[in-house]
Amino acid sequence: MSVTVGSGGKADVEVLDSRGLWQPVDGLLLEVDELQVEFRTRDGVAKAINGVSFELHEGETLAILGESGSGKSVTAQAIMGILDSPPGFITGGEVRYCGKNILALPDEDRRRVRGPEISMVFQDALSALNPVFSVGWQIAEMFRKHRGMNKSDSQAQAIRLMQRVQIPGAAQRVKAYPHQFSGGMRQRIMIAMAIALDPAVLIADEPTTALDVTVQAQIMQLLAELQQEGRMGLILITHDLGVVADVADRIAVMYAGRIVEQADAFELYAQPGHPYTKGLLDSIPRLDQKGETLSAIGGLPPNLMSIPPGCPFNPRCHYAHDICRVDPPPPLREVARHRLAACHFSELLLTHSPELEVTQTTEEVEAHLELGLDSPVVAGLDQATQAEQGGEPL
Amino acid sequence: MSTSVRQEVVLKAEDLVKHYPIKAGVLRRTVGHVKAVDGVSFELYKGETLGIVGESGCGKSTLGRMLMRLEEPTGGKLTFDGVDVYSQKGADMRRLRRDIQIVFQDPYTSLNPRKTVGDIVGEPFDIHTDVVPKRGRRQRVQELLELVGLNPEHINRYPHQFSGGQRQRIGIARGVALHPKVIICDEPVSALDVSVQAQVVNLLERLQRELGLAYIFIAHDLSVVRHISDRVGVMYLGKLVELGDEDQIYSRPTHPYTQALLSAVPLPDPTMRHMREQIVLTGDVPSPANPPQACRFHTRCWKAQEICSIDEPLLIERPDGESAHLSACHFAEPRVIL
Numbered sequence: 001m002s003v004t005v006g007s008g009g010k011a012d013v014e015v016l017d018s019r020g021l022w023q024p025v026d027g028l029l030l031e032v033d034e035l036q037v038e039f040r041t042r043d044g045v046a047k048a049i050n051g052v053s054f055e056l057h058e059g060e061t062l063a064i065l066g067e068s069g070s071g072k073s074v075t076a077q078a079i080m081g082i083l084d085s086p087p088g089f090i091t092g093g094e095v096r097y098c099g100k101n102i103l104a105l106p107d108e109d110r111r112r113v114r115g116p117e118i119s120m121v122f123q124d125a126l127s128a129l130n131p132v133f134s135v136g137w138q139i140a141e142m143f144r145k146h147r148g149m150n151k152s153d154s155q156a157q158a159i160r161l162m163q164r165v166q167i168p169g170a171a172q173r174v175k176a177y178p179h180q181f182s183g184g185m186r187q188r189i190m191i192a193m194a195i196a197l198d199p200a201v202l203i204a205d206e207p208t209t210a211l212d213v214t215v216q217a218q219i220m221q222l223l224a225e226l227q228q229e230g231r232m233g234l235i236l237i238t239h240d241l242g243v244v245a246d247v248a249d250r251i252a253v254m255y256a257g258r259i260v261e262q263a264d265a266f267e268l269y270a271q272p273g274h275p276y277t278k279g280l281l282d283s284i285p286r287l288d289q290k291g292e293t294l295s296a297i298g299g300l301p302p303n304l305m306s307i308p309p310g311c312p313f314n315p316r317c318h319y320a321h322d323i324c325r326v327d328p329p330p331p332l333r334e335v336a337r338h339r340l341a342a343c344h345f346s347e348l349l350l351t352h353s354p355e356l357e358v359t360q361t362t363e364e365v366e367a368h369l370e371l372g373l374d375s376p377v378v379a380g381l382d383q384a385t386q387a388e389q390g391g392e393p394l
Numbered sequence: 395m396s397t398s399v400r401q402e403v404v405l406k407a408e409d410l411v412k413h414y415p416i417k418a419g420v421l422r423r424t425v426g427h428v429k430a431v432d433g434v435s436f437e438l439y440k441g442e443t444l445g446i447v448g449e450s451g452c453g454k455s456t457l458g459r460m461l462m463r464l465e466e467p468t469g470g471k472l473t474f475d476g477v478d479v480y481s482q483k484g485a486d487m488r489r490l491r492r493d494i495q496i497v498f499q500d501p502y503t504s505l506n507p508r509k510t511v512g513d514i515v516g517e518p519f520d521i522h523t524d525v526v527p528k529r530g531r532r533q534r535v536q537e538l539l540e541l542v543g544l545n546p547e548h549i550n551r552y553p554h555q556f557s558g559g560q561r562q563r564i565g566i567a568r569g570v571a572l573h574p575k576v577i578i579c580d581e582p583v584s585a586l587d588v589s590v591q592a593q594v595v596n597l598l599e600r601l602q603r604e605l606g607l608a609y610i611f612i613a614h615d616l617s618v619v620r621h622i623s624d625r626v627g628v629m630y631l632g633k634l635v636e637l638g639d640e641d642q643i644y645s646r647p648t649h650p651y652t653q654a655l656l657s658a659v660p661l662p663d664p665t666m667r668h669m670r671e672q673i674v675l676t677g678d679v680p681s682p683a684n685p686p687q688a689c690r691f692h693t694r695c696w697k698a699q700e701i702c703s704i705d706e707p708l709l710i711e712r713p714d715g716e717s718a719h720l721s722a723c724h725f726a727e728p729r730v731i732l
Contacts, residue, residue, distance in 0.1 A: 067587040067588060067589060068587055168677075182678040183450075183678075184678055185678070212449035212450055212614065212679075213449070213614065213616070213655060213658040213659050213660075214449060214654060214655060214658045214674075214675045215449075215678065216658065216660075217657075217658040217660075217672060217674050217675075218674055218675075218676075220660075221674060239587065239588055240660070241588065241662040242617075242659065242660030242661055242662045243660045244662075245660060245661060245662045245663055245664045245666075245667070246660040246661070246664075246667060248664075265664045266664045266665065269662070269663060269664050269665075270665075279589060280588055280589060281662070283588060283589055283591070283592035284588075284617065284662050285592075285595070285617050285618055285620065285621030285622075289621065290620075290621060290640075293596050293599070293600075294592040294595055294596055294621070295592070296589065296590075296592035296593040296596060297589040297592070298593070300557050300559065300560075300590070301587070301589075
């Protein structure tokens with residue numbers, strides 16, 4: 001790992017030092033093991049993550065796919081160690097980076113991981129960047145804090161990075177402020193900050209959600225190039241089935257704080273092994289469905305304060321049987337070669353077995369949820385917290 | 395559905411223009427104009443869906459608001475059922491508004507948090523008092539809630555007690571309350587989760603069938619627009635650059651911008667990853683305050699030649715291989731993208 005640091009001896013030594021400390025074992029960078037996170041609020045405990053496990057290898061792109069409230073962003077925050085606490089608490093599990101549980105590290109050591117080793121790109125660049133400092137100053141901060149560089153050296157580094165993320169006229173624009181850039185350019189600046197210290201793992205949390213498709217294509221291309229250059233492990237968090245199909249090697253689908261399916265991207269799209277994944281894929285408008293009703297998943301994602309008993313997806317599932325409502329949530333298990341799914345009926349789903357009967361249609365799910373029950377969102381919450389939660393589900 | 399039978403025109407836009415002044419200095423003098431919408435013409439037929447796509451800042455939402463007359467035009471003419479919309483005043487304008495309604499993008503901010511669902515959906519009846527007698531209102535609101543798939547008993551609840559998808563249903567119930575002929579849907583599903591989007595799209599399609607509505611469907615999600623639209627218009631920097639049947643736009647696009655836009659859409663199928671060529675445009679959309687001369691796309695276009703910066707290409711029928719549809723490019727040529 002050659003890091004060209006402009007300022008000479010001291011910094012170079014430090015770079016080598018930190019690399020020596022963190023060496024991936026057999027290409028395995030990150031292991032998340034049975035991670036559990038909950039949010040303790042006035043009105044109860046929201047279980048945002050309920051036992052999430054996955055691995056990330058060098059040069060790999062793992063997509064974490066899920067709807068809002070599925071826990072995908074919270075997973076990223078827990079890995080980065082930037083979870084708001086309180087109300088968020090990690091109640092179980094480990095996050096091992098290069099074999100070492102980083103959740104147990106003291107704050108000081110944790111800071112040496114965050115940035116140089118594991119880094120993150122946020123969704124909304126305008127609110128993630130500080131409006132009162134120039135972008136160059138903000139990028140250069142990485143070098144001042146972590147590498148101990150002085151002002152002019154770190155600024156030179158900032159210009160180099162802005163060039164690397166293809167910002168035109170980097171040298172002139174290094175002193176410009178975030179509001180002077182377009183959305184796509186701001187996202188590039190965020191990426192420049194994230195890759196400043198050549199991290200081994202980059203977590204991109206909905207990096208293109210706020211952008212237009214033509215700009216999205218540019219940003220995804222940039223991320224792919226950067227990843228190939230540095231053999232970086234990339235965790236891409238998104239809800240966009242199109243983006244995932246374009247770039248992911250492996251996909252983990254999250255629902256109600258659990259990974260419900262994990263598989264190779266090609267296999268997952270060819271044949272989903274969990275009814276939720278199948279529902280998501282079926283709900284995309286396809287060419288041959290023009291003028292027909294889309295097959296929607298009925299109902300809503302569950303309220304994390306009262307996740308339904310049994311499999312959390314059972315109220316919306318077309319194949320739910322009694323076992324799904326009564327038994328504890330099915331664990332994520334190997335259902336085919338290199339494929340994990342958390343459903344009692346995955347094998348039947350994968351083989352299109354006729355034994356797998358549809359037990360309820362979308363209309364029945366809708367009718368049940370809309371008319372029979374209270375809206376799942378309101379159950380057990382008082383009005384004040386609902387208003388707070390209105391815009392941004394946990 | 396089929397465009398071979400030209401149906402009745404309900405809404406006709408002719409050369410619509412909306413410029414916003416830019417003011418600066420102590421005297422707040424006008425130093426320029428943001429040309430949000432700059433000469434847009436189209437016709438909307440009865441019961442059809444016209445999709446409008448384009449990137450943010452291209453003027454599609456401003457266009458939507460102009461069609462509602464929420465924005466006064468800088469120029470142009472809008473005709474609804476033969477009536478000139480922009481010359482109507484007072485009671486006549488109010489009567490006209492019954493026929494053109496809007497559903498907004500963000501179901502979190504477009505509903506008043508202090509009002510109950512009954513008040514929100516019933517508010518159109520406060521303004522148009524002759525539509526439903528006061529005594530029948532509550533019942534009518536409940537019918538509307540049922541129509542959009544909400545529990546009529548929830549009439550006394552507040553918006554925050556509903557999820558995003560349900561809130562959008564409330565917005566739609568309010569939109570159809572006065573039996574409009576046209577509904578402007580301004581990004582109605584973009585704020586919703588994937589699994590909920592399909593529910594709302596299905597609802598809009600069902601209402602169109604049952605109530606004979608015509609939709610202007612403004613969105614940036616090209617696959618949803620393709621699914622719901624009969625015809626599609628593509629906007630770039632305040633102008634329509636291409637307009638045609640859904641099939642013409644998606645299968646045989648002739649304008650380079652449409653081609654780039656379509657090729658940038660990630661397809662939810664990994665096997666297509668290296669099968670298709672992606673046109674990655676450089677740079678961002680130029681500022682509408684100072685749009686490029688002549689063809690506005692020429693600064694980002696790979697086909698651009700000298701003529702493109704001198705002579706503005708008109709939106710006229712140009713051959714697309716099988717037939718011809720409206721396209722504003724000197725070098726219009728069909729290209730298979732999807």
